[in-house]
Amino acid sequence: MFEWLLNPMFQQMILEGVLLTIEITLFGVLLGLGVGTLLAIGDIYGNKPVKAAIAVYVEFFRGGPLFVQIFLAVYTLPTLLNLQIDHAILAFLVFGLNSAGYQKGYIKSSMEAILGDQMQAGLSVGLSKAQTVRSVILPQAYRIVIPSWTNEFCSLTKSTAVLSYVGLMDLVGAGRSILFRNMEILPVWIVVAIIYLAWITGFSKMMDIIYEKKKIPGIELSA
Amino acid sequence: MGKQKKEEDRVVRKMAEYVMEAKHVYKSYGKPKVKKGEISLDTKLVVEAVRDVSLQIRKGDIKLVFGPSGSGKSTLLRCLAMLDIPDKGQIYLGDEELTKSGVDLNKARARIGFVFQHIYLFRHLTALGNVELALRKVLKLPKEEARKRALDALTEVKVSDCVSKYPSQMSGGQAQRVGIARALARNPDIILLDEPTSALDPELTGEVIDTLRDLAKEGTTMLIVSHEMPFAREVAEEMIFYDEGRILETGPPSQFFNAPNTDRAKKFMDRIIKRTTRE
Numbered sequence: 001m002f003e004w005l006l007n008p009m010f011q012q013m014i015l016e017g018v019l020l021t022i023e024i025t026l027f028g029v030l031l032g033l034g035v036g037t038l039l040a041i042g043d044i045y046g047n048k049p050v051k052a053a054i055a056v057y058v059e060f061f062r063g064g065p066l067f068v069q070i071f072l073a074v075y076t077l078p079t080l081l082n083l084q085i086d087h088a089i090l091a092f093l094v095f096g097l098n099s100a101g102y103q104k105g106y107i108k109s110s111m112e113a114i115l116g117d118q119m120q121a122g123l124s125v126g127l128s129k130a131q132t133v134r135s136v137i138l139p140q141a142y143r144i145v146i147p148s149w150t151n152e153f154c155s156l157t158k159s160t161a162v163l164s165y166v167g168l169m170d171l172v173g174a175g176r177s178i179l180f181r182n183m184e185i186l187p188v189w190i191v192v193a194i195i196y197l198a199w200i201t202g203f204s205k206m207m208d209i210i211y212e213k214k215k216i217p218g219i220e221l222s223a
Numbered sequence: 224m225g226k227q228k229k230e231e232d233r234v235v236r237k238m239a240e241y242v243m244e245a246k247h248v249y250k251s252y253g254k255p256k257v258k259k260g261e262i263s264l265d266t267k268l269v270v271e272a273v274r275d276v277s278l279q280i281r282k283g284d285i286k287l288v289f290g291p292s293g294s295g296k297s298t299l300l301r302c303l304a305m306l307d308i309p310d311k312g313q314i315y316l317g318d319e320e321l322t323k324s325g326v327d328l329n330k331a332r333a334r335i336g337f338v339f340q341h342i343y344l345f346r347h348l349t350a351l352g353n354v355e356l357a358l359r360k361v362l363k364l365p366k367e368e369a370r371k372r373a374l375d376a377l378t379e380v381k382v383s384d385c386v387s388k389y390p391s392q393m394s395g396g397q398a399q400r401v402g403i404a405r406a407l408a409r410n411p412d413i414i415l416l417d418e419p420t421s422a423l424d425p426e427l428t429g430e431v432i433d434t435l436r437d438l439a440k441e442g443t444t445m446l447i448v449s450h451e452m453p454f455a456r457e458v459a460e461e462m463i464f465y466d467e468g469r470i471l472e473t474g475p476p477s478q479f480f481n482a483p484n485t486d487r488a489k490k491f492m493d494r495i496i497k498r499t500t501r502e
Contacts, residue, residue: 135356
């Protein structure tokens with residue numbers, strides 16, 4: 001049932017699939033964190049046009065199917081721009097920008113939870129608004145956001161399955177092309193599921209450890 | 224022509240006499256209302272927290288503002304520190320007008336110490352971090368010097384045992400003294416204190432009052448909102464009775480403790496003194 005796992009070609013396909021999935025989620029979630037933070041700051045401090053633009057952005061990425069976004073990016077964008085862009089890079093950008101739409105919400109609500117008095121305190125010692133956001137608000141908001149961020153990471157990891165529709169061999173893509181060859185449908189998906197499970201569990205545990213390590217007495221979600 | 228120039232010179236020199244001066248300051252705000260999760264101001268329910276307030280503070284002055292809660296004392300203090308921008312009127316810090324457009328308010332606020340009623344320490348930083356932050360980021364002091372000055376300030380307010388504690392690990396009195404150290408460490412021209420003891424229980428109030436007494440002895444310029452009457456009597460050169468957004472009466476403590484001029488102040492003093500003696 002699982003003897004195909006010994007086949008070096010299949011091993012190679014799975015390994016490459018795992019690497020692509022990990023790369024795209026890790027970079028995507030980090031890009032999402034950066035862009036999501038900027039969106040959150042813009043949504044809190046921006047003027048009306050900025051807020052409206054951010055609302056459109058968020059609704060676009062959160063409301064539309066990820067698959068369609070990837071599809072548009074990979075097949076339409078290069079033609080429109082008349083450019084040759086690597087599919088993996090486009091996919092990574094879409095993942096990051098899509099994730100930013102979700103992460104903006106988490107970061108904004110964490111920031112708002114601490115904003116009132118901490119902004120006052122920052123201004124009162126002579127820090128500018130931007131300095132206060134950087135040195136006071138974000139270090140606290142990021143600590144609070146870690147658990148929701150871990151959730152976002154898990155869901156993004158599994159979303160990489162859509163990559164196979166645009167010809168990128170992520171873990172699901174690798175699984176599918178293996179089972180086209182050996183027809184071991186259930187065993188292949190079991191292996192794919194176990195790899196996802198192991199990676200996500202491991203990563204979540206790591207984030208739990210970081211959360212505990214970085215925790216400061218008095219700054220918790222439940223506080 | 225020449226006379227006019229002279230006139231102007233005199234005005235400039237007169238302003239610099241004061242560390243801080245407020246001229247005919249007004250500030251009102253609508254009551255916040257929440258609609259669809261957005262907080263906005265209800266312009267129909269306007270609260271006039273500061274109405275035509277003028278005051279002057281000289282170097283070394285200790286003035287105490289008191290009056291009923293909700294009368295706008297905090298708003299006045301926040302306006303002086305430009306944490307709230309006045310609707311009308313001028314605020315001067317030394318000879319610089321802060322209410323003029325184009326003034327670097329961050330730079331100005333760096334010269335004003337502010338102590339909050341609810342303390343507002345930076346929650347993610349230790350006591351040392353709380354004091355150091357502005358020294359590093361605002362005054363741009365080198366690391367070593369910032370640390371030394373922060374430690375000095377914490378020692379001055381007698382919380383050197385809390386240096387590496389986070390705000391949630393301190394008692395209210397310790398936290399408020401760290402708050403005072405944070406305001407003090409930059410050597411501000413003036414320290415504004417907004418009811419620094421009203422969120423503390425009586426025992427902790429004593430610690431903070433002792434600290435303020437030490438600062439008073441060193442000649443620190445302070446404007447304090449407080450109802451700690453024994454303390455006021457001891458350190459304040461002038462007391463300011465504030466009610467419904469206005470300064471109703473000013474005078475030395477003896478005036479208020481013996482015979483306030485206004486009825487309103489008299490009633491208020493009676494009530495406070497009754498309460499204090501009951502305690």
